[in-house]
Amino acid sequence: xxxxxxxxxxxxxxxxxxxxxxxxxxxxxxxxxxxxxxxxxxxxxxxxxxxxxxxxxxxxxxxxxxxxxxxxxxxxxxxxxxxxxxxxxxxxxxxxxxxxxxxxxxxxxxxxxxxxxxxxxxxxxxxxxxxxxxxxxxxxxxxxxxxxxxxxxxxxxxxxxxxxxxxxxxxxxxxxxxxxxxxxxxxxxxxxxxxxxxxxxxxxxxxxxxxxxxxxxxxxxxxxxxxxxxxxxxxxxxxxxxxxxxxxxxxxxxxxxxxxxxxxxxxxxxxxxxxxxxxxxxxxxxxxxxxxxxxxxxxxxxxxxxxxxxxxxxx
Amino acid sequence: xxxxxxxxxxxxxxxxxxxxxxxxxxxxxxxxxxxxxxxxxxxxxxxxxxxxxxxxxxxxxxxxxxxxxxxxxxxxxxxxxxxxxxxxxxxxxxxxxxxxxxxxxxxxxxxxxxxxxxxxxxxxxxxxxxxxxxxxxxxxxxxxxxxxxxxxxxxxxxxxxxxxxxxxxxxxxxxxxxxxxxxxxxxxxxxxxxxxxxxxxxxxxxxxxxxxxxxxxxxxxxxxxxxxxxxxxxxxxxxxxxxxxxxxxxxxxxxxxxxxxxxxxxxxxxxxxxxxxxxxxxxxxxxxxxxxxxxxxxxxxxxxxxxxxxxxxxxxxxxxxxxxxxxxxxxxxxxxxxxxxxxxxxxxxxxxxxxxxxxxxxxxxxxxxxxxxxxxxxxxxxxxxxxxxxxxxxxxxxxxxxxx
Numbered sequence: 160x161x162x163x164x165x166x167x168x169x170x171x172x173x174x175x176x177x178x179x180x181x182x183x184x185x186x187x188x189x190x191x192x193x194x195x196x197x198x199x200x201x202x203x204x205x206x207x208x209x210x211x212x213x214x215x216x217x218x219x220x221x222x223x224x225x226x227x228x229x230x231x232x233x234x235x236x237x238x239x240x241x242x243x244x245x246x247x248x249x250x251x252x253x254x255x256x257x258x259x260x261x262x263x264x265x266x267x268x269x270x271x272x273x274x275x276x277x278x279x280x281x282x283x284x285x286x287x288x289x290x291x292x293x294x295x296x297x298x299x300x301x302x303x304x305x306x307x308x309x310x311x312x313x314x315x316x317x318x319x320x321x322x323x324x325x326x327x328x329x330x331x332x333x334x335x336x337x338x339x340x341x342x343x344x345x346x347x348x349x350x351x352x353x354x355x356x357x358x359x360x361x362x363x364x365x366x367x368x369x370x371x372x373x374x375x376x377x378x379x380x381x382x383x384x385x386x387x388x389x390x391x392x393x394x395x396x397x398x399x400x401x402x403x404x405x406x407x408x409x410x411x412x413x414x415x416x417x418x419x420x421x422x423x424x425x426x427x428x429x430x431x432x433x434x435x436x437x438x439x440x441x442x443x444x445x446x447x448x449x450x451x452x453x454x455x456x457x458x459x460x461x462x463x464x465x466x467x468x469x470x471x472x473x474x
Numbered sequence: 475x476x477x478x479x480x481x482x483x484x485x486x487x488x489x490x491x492x493x494x495x496x497x498x499x500x501x502x503x504x505x506x507x508x509x510x511x512x513x514x515x516x517x518x519x520x521x522x523x524x525x526x527x528x529x530x531x532x533x534x535x536x537x538x539x540x541x542x543x544x545x546x547x548x549x550x551x552x553x554x555x556x557x558x559x560x561x562x563x564x565x566x567x568x569x570x571x572x573x574x575x576x577x578x579x580x581x582x583x584x585x586x587x588x589x590x591x592x593x594x595x596x597x598x599x600x601x602x603x604x605x606x607x608x609x610x611x612x613x614x615x616x617x618x619x620x621x622x623x624x625x626x627x628x629x630x631x632x633x634x635x636x637x638x639x640x641x642x643x644x645x646x647x648x649x650x651x652x653x654x655x656x657x658x659x660x661x662x663x664x665x666x667x668x669x670x671x672x673x674x675x676x677x678x679x680x681x682x683x684x685x686x687x688x689x690x691x692x693x694x695x696x697x698x699x700x701x702x703x704x705x706x707x708x709x710x711x712x713x714x715x716x717x718x719x720x721x722x723x724x725x726x727x728x729x730x731x732x733x734x735x736x737x738x739x740x741x742x743x744x745x746x747x748x749x750x751x752x753x754x755x756x757x758x759x760x761x762x763x764x765x766x767x768x769x770x771x772x773x774x775x776x777x778x779x780x781x782x783x784x785x786x787x788x789x790x791x792x793x794x795x796x797x798x799x800x801x802x803x804x805x806x807x808x809x810x811x812x813x814x815x816x817x818x819x820x821x822x823x824x825x826x827x828x829x830x831x832x833x834x835x836x837x838x839x840x841x842x843x844x845x846x847x848x849x850x851x852x853x854x855x856x857x858x859x860x861x862x863x864x865x866x867x868x869x870x871x872x873x874x875x876x877x878x
Contacts (some may be wrong), residue, residue, distance in 0.1 A: 163696075164512050171514075171581060174836065181840035182775045183752050189844055192769050343802065345552055388762075390551055394759035437759075439555070440562040448747030455743050459736025465730035473509065473713045473726060 169440065191242070194402040199423040204267040204279065209308045211315025219313050223302035224273075226257065226313075234258040234320050237311030243339075243351040244373040247303045250295040253339045253350070253373070261318030262327055263335055268420030269317065270310045273299045280417035281408050295380075324424055329432035332425045336404075337388065342375060345389035345436045350377065381415045392437040399427055502724030506707045509721050515693065516734035517582040523735055524575045524742070525677070531568040532670070535561075537698070539620065541666035543659050546622035546649050547761045563746075566754075570746045572614055573753035574866035576776035579607055579740075587806070588828060590815040595691035597807040602684040604804045616669035618774065622662060623758035628771045630657040630665070636796070640789040656764060671743060698816030698878075770845065778842030779835045783862075785846055786855035795858060802865050808866065812872040820878050823871040827864060834860050 176415040217235075220226045229246075231239035233256050239246070243253040260269060271279035276296040277286045286294040302309055333343065339350055347354045352375050357363040378384045391400060400408065404426050421429070434441060481487035487493050499505075507515075540549040554561035583603070586592055592600030609838050615633065619626045635659070638648050653660025692703055701719050710718035721727055745753070752775070757768050773781050784796035816822055818828040834857050841854035 167512055167514060167781075174832065175581075177576060178775070178836050179752065181836070182778065182843050186843040188839070217526070345556065390596055390759040390761075391753075393551075394756050396756060437551075444562065444566075444747055448743070451743050451747065455736065455739045459733065459740055462729070462732040462736040465725075466733045469725055469729040473721055474716055 173327060185381050190411065191399075194399075196398075196402050196405060197215055199265065199405055199421070199426060201265050201267050201420065204265075204271045207266055207307075207314065209305070211308075211311035211313070211318075212427050213312070213316045213319040215309075215314035216314070216316025216319075219302055220257070220316055224299055224309075224313060229254045229296075231256045232258055232320070242369065244369045244376065247350075247373045247376035248382075252295070252377055254296070255335060255339065256425040257317055259321045259331065260326065261314070261316075261321035262324055263321075263332060263422065263425045264420045265422050266314050266318070268418075269314045272296075272420065273310050273313060274306070275324065279420060281406070282417045285415055327425065327428060329435065332428035333422070333432040336419050336421050336425060336429055340381065340385040341431075342387045343389055343436050344387050346432070350374065352419040354381070382468060383415075385416070388433060388436070390437045391435040397430055400430055404429065498689050498724075502728070503722050504707065505723035506703050506710075506720040507693055507723050507727045508699070509719055510695045510697050510699065511693065513730075513734050514581070514585040514694055515727075516731045517578055517585060519735055520578050520738050521575065521582065522681075523739075524571050524578060525681070527571045528575065529565055529674070531564040531571065532674075533569055534564040536670060538703055539618070542709065543622055543662050543762070546620060546662065553828075558696070566746050566750050570742065570750050570753045572617060573774065573776070574742060574745065576614070576774075578680075579610065580776070583607070583803075584828075584832060586634045587636040587831075588808075589694055589696060590817070590821075591694040592807045592808065593815040596687075596694065596815075598687040598809050599684065599691065599805060602687050605771060606677065606680045606805075608800075609673060609680060613669060613673040613677060614774065615777070616665040616673060617759075618671060619657075619662060619665040621758055622762045624760040624766070624768050625755050625758040625771070626764055627657055627762035627764065628672055629773060630661060632771055633773075636784075636793065640793045657762075694815070696817060698820075717835065772843050775839060775843070778840075779838035780842075782838040782842035782854050783858045785842070786851060786858050795862065798862060798865075803866075806836055809868045811869050811871045812875040814875060814878050816878055822875055824875060827868065827871060830860070831864055834864070843844045 163210065221237075227237050231237055235258070238272060239256070241249065246253040275298050277283045277294040280294075282294075286292045299310065300306070305359055330346075334348065336413070339346055342349050349370050351366075351370055354366070354370075357366065374384055395403070398412070403411075403416075404419060407414050407418060476490075478490050481490065485494070514592050532802065533555060537559065538549060540546055540553075550565070554565055556562075586600060586603070615629075619630050634648055636649050637651055638644050649655060652658075653664060692701070695701065699719075703720060706718045706720040710720060710722075715721075755774070757770075760768075772778065780796060780799045783799040784792045786792070787795055810824075812821065812824065818825045837857045838861065841850055841857060844850040846854065
């Protein structure tokens with residue numbers, strides 16, 4: 160009799176694959192909005208046309224720009240004036256340290272954020288000066304000269320004091336770009352810093368109180384507590400996170416998540432860090448996967464040889 | 475009392491007490507299987523292997539899982555996935571096996587339907603198999619609650635709500651099932667209990683029944699041939715292995731079973747290591763939040779067809795249709811009035827019935843996941859009606875079937 164097994168196998172595999180295609184790739188394509196990355200080009204922001212002078216930029220940042228009233232610049236010896244939870248109580252969120260802004264953020268974004276913060280961050284829907292809703296970071300209106308030159312100078316200064324791109328670690332990228340709003344419990348990160356193991360319970364409780372205060376402030380500022388991102392690499396996936404960082408409004412119109420303006424490199428490092436938190440065993444998985452596959456293929460070959468031997472007498 | 479003699483070997487010692495020689499014959503070397511069967515007959519062994527994988531991986535997971543609404547998510551996603559050596563492996567094996575076992579069950583069931591393996595004395599095989607399917611469904615659902623993610627919580631909410639019975643408003647029953655007004659600690663504890671003890675015990679008992687149901691009518695074959703097992707096995711034992719229509723289960727058929735199991739495991743472990751996303755829904759990696767409903771709530775893929783039979787109708791009609799879909803497969807041996815227990819392609823109209831049923835269930839499955847809007851809604855509605863219509867016409871088309 161003709162052997163029908165190949166035909167049966169084709170039928171079984173065909174219907175299994177059709178079902179898989181419909182409930183996985185196709186259904187997810189329909190369920191989720193497709194957002195295509197623009198490679199962190201920030202094409203909507205004006206390019207910097209002037210050549211910045213870092214020395215003048217430093218003067219502006221420390222002086223007329225009044226940046227250091229709120230921002231620390233640790234590498235330049237300017238520490239934070241307030242604890243994170245006090246800063247959050249005052250501004251809604253703890254203003255970032257400016258030491259490594261120059262390398263982690265796109266320069267067009269930095270220039271625009273100085274001149275018009277809510278425009279650069281795409282959260283103008285939250286801040287309307289006419290209704291008295293001011294962005295906590297006031298715009299820079301110029302120090303008397305050419306404002307574009309002044310902004311270029313400030314950006315140049317921030318770039319001059321930054322570490323190099325290669326020295327930015329995934330942890331630094333996450334803490335600077337995301338960590339003041341989003342906790343990362345699985346890496347022991349809270350919005351006010353790494354949660355240490357305090358020996359004295361009183362210290363821990365004091366830390367917890369600061370943390371609760373910070374969370375209250377940021378909840379008021381953002382409308383809800385920004386989520387912990389520990390498992391986001393599994394719940395959202397790399398593509399979503401990357402495109403969401405690039406342009407939050409494209410995914411969720413009206414979200415209070417600002418565009419953070421990071422470079423493509425910083426975004427990659429943020430994702431790397433999220434993998435460290437939520438997909439820790441990815442390298443081990445690939446490696447062990449290979450060994451298991453080899454073992455199973457050998458098992459299948461031996462099983463087949465056994466079958467052939469046993470069945471020789473049956474025909 | 476039986477008479478015991480001094481044992482000549484360990485085997486003899488055991489044989490006098492446990493009759494191991496007889497047991498081996500009954501279970502393997504003189505358990506006769508027809509030769510004219512194809513690889514679809516290995517699905518039972520694949521299911522047994524997959525169930526074993528679930529059992530073993532489940533035992534390992536159970537050592538670290540915490541059935542508490544405050545710590546469950548953490549114990550799964552942090553402790554098991556990060557802290558425990560190979561915890562991630564056990565979890566992925568468990569998650570993928572739970573999904574793939576349904577694929578194999580569906581193949582197994584459609585094989586049974588195609589070859590008429592539920593007829594002529596094989597009704598109990600079908601019925602015990604259906605009981606297994608339902609128990610496995612409950613096992614899968616209860617297991618899905620345990621990571622206490624968003625889909626656990628909201629699927630738990632939606633499914634337990636079904637017990638309100640629509641217009642009957644049996645809210646008291648829903649609260650009794652949940653042990654609370656909403657899914658909370660009492661809910662998680664009892665689903666944990668169901669998942670790790672009551673349902674696995676029921677499954678193991680039913681597997682025993684399923685195997686036992688197979689003994690007397692024997693395994694069916696792909697030609698629907700009635701084999702005289704007594705005569706054919708004598709022929710085999712007399713040395714005419716090639717001429718006999720039957721073979722031993724062990725090692726004759728076992729060797730083929732293992733070849734198919736080997737191929738299956740290549741596919742299975744490929745999924746475990748490289749393509750596990752389909753079995754572990756991304757939404758369930760967000761911790762349960764009773765104040766935030768996910769944008770789309772859908773069950774795992776293997777429940778989608780029956781979910782889609784519930785969805786396109788008004789509440790009460792939907793529930794009746796859903797109830798119908800849950801039990802109607804049990805009635806298959808009694809709705810099929812034809813005397814033919816042969817492959818569907820030799821049964822005229824039934825062949826069309828079979829392929830339409832298969833394709834329609836895939837359509838229902840796809841529509842169950844897609845949002846119930848526009849064309850998807852219409853397709854789902856028509857497919858659900860077609861599903862029910864098919865069961866209504868089955869007794870008529872089979873009654874007038876010609877005897878082959």
